[in-house]
Amino acid sequence: MPAWLAPILQSYGADLLRSAVLVLVLLLVHASIVRTIAANPQVPVDTRRRWAINVRNAMIIIGLAGFVIIWARELQTIALSMVAFAAALVVATKELLMCLGGGLVRSITNSYELGDIIEIGGMRGRVQDITMLGTTLIEIGPRHDSHQLTGKAVTFPNSLLLTQSVVRENFTGDFVMHIVNVPLPYSVRPARAERLLQEIAADVCAPWLDDARRHMAMLEHKLLMDTPSVEPRIALQPTSEKEYRLIVRIALPPRERQRAEQAILRRFLFACFPEDSQHPQADTD
Incomplete structure (x- = not known):
């Protein structure tokens, strides 16, 4: 020895x-x-x-x-x-202590959990791992209006939780509210475009609409919170002298956002702008 x-x-x-x-x-x-x-x-x-x-x-x-x-x-x-x-x-070790403090804040406030979709400091993704010092996200993007996994992992220190706001996109759990924006020229008549988009959104969301309604009613009773209506809602917003915007709000499971959005957009745009026509179909009203 x-x-x-x-x-x-x-x-x-x-x-x-x-x-x-x-x-x-x-x-x-x-x-x-x-x-x-x-x-x-x-x-x-x-x-x-x-x-x-x-x-x-x-x-x-x-x-x-x-x-x-x-x-x-x-x-x-x-x-x-x-x-x-x-x-x-x-x-x-100030930064280390701030990371530990941020992890403690997350645990106390329950700001997010594993599997949640969050946005913080310009980073957006699904929570893949949580430690006492940092959080790992599987990035969703590339833009804010995209809902596809990019395959990239982003890790941020928990100290950000002390200085940055956390946006939790799936706060309502099994069903979330999703917004789809559709910019259109005034050659597509707003009244007909609104009716068509309403019909398509209702048809796409029909398979889970009853479950979403029951889920929101459960949240309202359990958490004593005002929950939004799950029926597809359309809002009309002028943006310029050349175009306007239709904004549709729908309720759906978080994993269905990309598929449902694309289904609504494809059916609506293909109906408004058919390939065999030189003018928007909505203009024939």
């Missing part, structure tokens, strides 16, 4: 042994729980991933608490003799 190792083992051997046992036990418990969660096919994948992340974070917190308890005497001695160093350390 090296000469320098003997005094370390003599002074801190018991604490080192307790620390090693703690790490081993936590690793075994974590592996066992994660294996049990993964082996349950009846639970949705997102739910199992959320459980696994919560277990991992809980093991880390327990491990840190255990180390503090095991090394309390040594930490106390160091703290009493290094007050100035501790103050400097706080300044040096």
Whole structure:
């Protein structure tokens, strides 16, 4: 045994042994729980991933608490003799502490969870992973009005939660409100265009309209909040002397946004501008 190792083992051997046992036990418990969660096919994948992340974070917190308890005497001695160093350390680890504070704020306010679609600081995507220091998003874009996954992962520090507002797009859960903007020239008569868009939106949303109505009624009763009507609504907005805008609001499951939007736009635009006509069909009213 090296000469320098003997005094370390003599002074801190018991604490080192307790620390090693703690790490081993936590690793075994974590592996066992994660294996049990993964082996349950009846639970949705997102739910199992959320459980696994919560277990991992809980093991880390327990491990840190255990180390503090095991090394309390040594930490106390160091703290009493290094007050100035501790103050400097706080300044040096300001960003780290802000990340931990942001994670605490997220947990207390429940601003978002795994699988939510959020936007913060110009970043927008589906929450893929949450740790005590940062959050990973699977980017949705490339523009704000797009709802397709780009395949890119974006990680931001939780310190942003202390200075930036978080937009949670699927706050209402299984059904969300979605806006589709359709700019049109005045050659397409607004009255007919509005009726046509209303019919198409109602037809596309018909498969889930009853479920959406029941879901919003449940939220209104459970959360005591005013919920919007799930019926497709059309708003007319002049934008210039050459064109106007139809704005349709629909209720739908979050994963159906891209498909439903494209279905509505394709059917509406193909009806207004048929390939075999030189003029918009809506102008023949």
